[in-house]
Amino acid sequence: MRRLLFMAIVLFASSAALFADGESDGAGEKAICTKNMDASVKPGDNFFEYVNGGWIKSHPVPPEYSQYGAFTILYEENQKKLRSLIEKVSAQENAPKGSVAQKIRDFYNSGMDTVAIEKLGVKPIQKELNKIIELKNNEDVVAYMATMQRYGMAPVFYFFASADQRNSSMEIANLYQGGLGLPDVDYYLNDNESSKKLRESYVNHLTKMFQLIGENEEQAKKSADAVMAFETKLAGVSFTRVEQRDPVKNYNKMTLVQLKETAPGYDWDSFFKSLGLEDPGDINVGQIKFFKGVSDLMNETDMATWKAYLTWNLLDASANYLSDDFVKQNFEFYGKTLSGQPEMQPRWKRVLGVVSGGLGEALGQLYVEEYFPASSKERMVTLVNNLRAAFGQRVAKLDWMTDETKKKAQEKLDAITVKIGYPDKWRDYSKLEIVPGSYFDNIIAVREFGFNRNLKKIGKSVDKAEWGMTPQTVNAYYNPSNNEIVFPAAILQPPFFSPDADDAVNYGAIGVVIGHEMTHGFDDQGRQYDKDGNLNDWWTEADANAFKEKTDKLVALFDNYVVLDSLHVNGNLTLGENIADLGGLNISYQAYQNSLNGKTPEPVDGLTSDQRFYMGYAQVWRQNIRPKALEQSLKTDVHSPGEARVNVPPFNIDAFIKAFNVKEGDKLYIPKDDRAYIW
Numbered sequence: 001m002r003r004l005l006f007m008a009i010v011l012f013a014s015s016a017a018l019f020a021d022g023e024s025d026g027a028g029e030k031a032i033c034t035k036n037m038d039a040s041v042k043p044g045d046n047f048f049e050y051v052n053g054g055w056i057k058s059h060p061v062p063p064e065y066s067q068y069g070a071f072t073i074l075y076e077e078n079q080k081k082l083r084s085l086i087e088k089v090s091a092q093e094n095a096p097k098g099s100v101a102q103k104i105r106d107f108y109n110s111g112m113d114t115v116a117i118e119k120l121g122v123k124p125i126q127k128e129l130n131k132i133i134e135l136k137n138n139e140d141v142v143a144y145m146a147t148m149q150r151y152g153m154a155p156v157f158y159f160f161a162s163a164d165q166r167n168s169s170m171e172i173a174n175l176y177q178g179g180l181g182l183p184d185v186d187y188y189l190n191d192n193e194s195s196k197k198l199r200e201s202y203v204n205h206l207t208k209m210f211q212l213i214g215e216n217e218e219q220a221k222k223s224a225d226a227v228m229a230f231e232t233k234l235a236g237v238s239f240t241r242v243e244q245r246d247p248v249k250n251y252n253k254m255t256l257v258q259l260k261e262t263a264p265g266y267d268w269d270s271f272f273k274s275l276g277l278e279d280p281g282d283i284n285v286g287q288i289k290f291f292k293g294v295s296d297l298m299n300e301t302d303m304a305t306w307k308a309y310l311t312w313n314l315l316d317a318s319a320n321y322l323s324d325d326f327v328k329q330n331f332e333f334y335g336k337t338l339s340g341q342p343e344m345q346p347r348w349k350r351v352l353g354v355v356s357g358g359l360g361e362a363l364g365q366l367y368v369e370e371y372f373p374a375s376s377k378e379r380m381v382t383l384v385n386n387l388r389a390a391f392g393q394r395v396a397k398l399d400w401m402t403d404e405t406k407k408k409a410q411e412k413l414d415a416i417t418v419k420i421g422y423p424d425k426w427r428d429y430s431k432l433e434i435v436p437g438s439y440f441d442n443i444i445a446v447r448e449f450g451f452n453r454n455l456k457k458i459g460k461s462v463d464k465a466e467w468g469m470t471p472q473t474v475n476a477y478y479n480p481s482n483n484e485i486v487f488p489a490a491i492l493q494p495p496f497f498s499p500d501a502d503d504a505v506n507y508g509a510i511g512v513v514i515g516h517e518m519t520h521g522f523d524d525q526g527r528q529y530d531k532d533g534n535l536n537d538w539w540t541e542a543d544a545n546a547f548k549e550k551t552d553k554l555v556a557l558f559d560n561y562v563v564l565d566s567l568h569v570n571g572n573l574t575l576g577e578n579i580a581d582l583g584g585l586n587i588s589y590q591a592y593q594n595s596l597n598g599k600t601p602e603p604v605d606g607l608t609s610d611q612r613f614y615m616g617y618a619q620v621w622r623q624n625i626r627p628k629a630l631e632q633s634l635k636t637d638v639h640s641p642g643e644a645r646v647n648v649p650p651f652n653i654d655a656f657i658k659a660f661n662v663k664e665g666d667k668l669y670i671p672k673d674d675r676a677y678i679w
């Protein structure tokens with residue numbers, strides 16, 4: 001179900017699997033703690049180091065992480081809270097069958113029962129492996145691909161329901177490119193030494209996985225080579241991540257008849273029939289080029305390759321829930337080789353992450369009852385209102401936008417809906433059956449439940465009350481087709497949101513987060529959606545051109561930012577996020593000034609309120625990251641690394657330049673003409 005939230009734009013890309021143990025240094029500490037700084041660094045030379053240098057030195061990445069920062073620490077504290085909730089629930093031995101308590105208990109316990117899991121070995125997937133062996137022709141292949149979709153696996157492409165981007169109140173079927181085992185197209189197609197080496201490691205990993213299901217070395221190598229060759233062809237017809245950021249290019253709504261004409265080589269009748277969906281209605285085909293390519297591949301791919309490829313997809317999506325040999329091999333490649341992470345997380349954390357994902361709102365309900373005070377919600381409502389007013393003031397004063405477009409922008413801003421903490425209506429898990437015993441069977445039950453739930457939406461109206469993140473997620477998002485901003489309970493904690501901190505720091509942290517999410521409605525993607533969440537251009541041509549001219553400056557600034565040896569940030573890939581950070585800083589600063597009503601607060605620890613505002617922002621992004629993980633994130637993540645998020649956007653802001661007395665000659669100084677003044 002990775003793609004369900006495809007259109008939602010999150011604050012921070014992180015994978016639960018990356019996280020593990022760490023000490024708490026959120027609560028109980030001063031809002032800005034001078035020991036976390038490195039005052040020997042000039043703010044204008046490296047603002048990230050100036051604010052976070054002390055913290056960075058004292059928090060090396062622990063072995064079971066690929067990165068470690070403010071998000072990690074909050075996540076870690078959450079894990080402990082969730083564990084105690086699960087343990088409380090697990091103690092209820094008499095929980096009635098079918099109750100949420102029974103499901104949480106049995107799911108978690110089945111994942112922790114390593115004796116049973118070891119004993120089973122490859123057995124849980126044997127039936128599926130046999131089905132693949134028996135495939136005879138393309139029709140069989142397509143029908144089995146549909147079965148795999150049901151299991152939450154996505155060979156070749158993703159299939160899911162989501163809002164029609166041009167009719168945002170209706171759910172339609174979507175096809176979206178996928179099917180690659182490496183994190184990005186680049187890894188398959190780049191000709192440099194490091195990519196070649198990585199491809200070798202990948203083939204080696206594939207070989208070992210095939211050996212684990214009983215193929216001898218020669219067979220396994222052959223299977224691995226076939227998978228690699230097939231995926232390389234898929235990569236060749238895939239959109240790049242930058243291309244995927246264009247909502248218009250990725251919107252191609254058509255009927256089933258048109259789909260069959262567009263990609264005639266793929267047996268769509270067999271696919272939909274196997275899904276039990278004879279009439280899928282309108283279908284959005286994300287990437288025409290890709291599905292045409294898949295259509296061609298159907299004709300030129302032999303049965304042995306299909307079998308190897310589908311077997312690999314099954315293994316890849318199952319490895320973590322099988323015996324230790326599978327888990328270890330999977331970590332060896334995806335954890336160690338790709339992310340540079342030396343050690344795996346302890347089992348309880350991994351299983352907890354799975355339960356927290358699969359029974360997300362069930363656990364979420366317990367989480368907010370125990371840990372989310374009503375007062376936090378009230379304070380957030382006030383903050384969001386202040387931010388919205390400040391954004392409106394700034395729009396009114398923009399010197400580059402015509403009144404006509406400003407009016408539409410204000411309407412869209414006023415129409416943004418806000419969700420805070422947790423959903424009004426909790427998800428119903430009554431149809432999900434979780435049994436004591438087989439971890440893998442429970443995984444499949446959860447995935448099928450999710451898939452069926454999603455499939456049923458096709459052709460119905462969008463449930464705008466639904467949440468795309470669980471309350472226990474440390475993150476936030478903007479969903480353009482709902483024109484909504486969403487803040488789960490778990491992000492409303494220090495260092496983002498602290499009841500004890502001074503306003504300067506809170507506006508710099510959670511205030512900027514709110515402004516960041518609001519700005520997503522007006523970034524290079526979001527601005528193409530109207531107030532009702534439809535992909536519908538409301539800009540005059542001149543205003544669109546003026547916007548582009550400004551955002552090009554931001555692209556150039558990030559393109560030029562070097563984070564690791566010769567590695568740069570990709571300014572086009574990260575543009576939406578960078579616009580949102582810059583907008584968030586400006587809007588929240590304005591809201592903070594409004595709240596001061598002309599007064600200037602006394603400095604704290606020698607730091608002015610303006611300085612504390614920007615430092616509140618900078619410490620949210622403190623982070624240590626392993627070089628391999630950084631390299632991967634530069635290729636795949638639409639977010640710039642924490643260091644660049646701190647060292648570029650503020651240097652476009654006059655109030656920041658003044659607050660820290662940044663001067664020409666300072667390393668991060670940006671000449672006025674090159675600065676991006678957008679929102």
Ligand SMILES: [Zn+2]
Nearest residue numbers: 009010011580
């Ligand atoms: Zn964002």
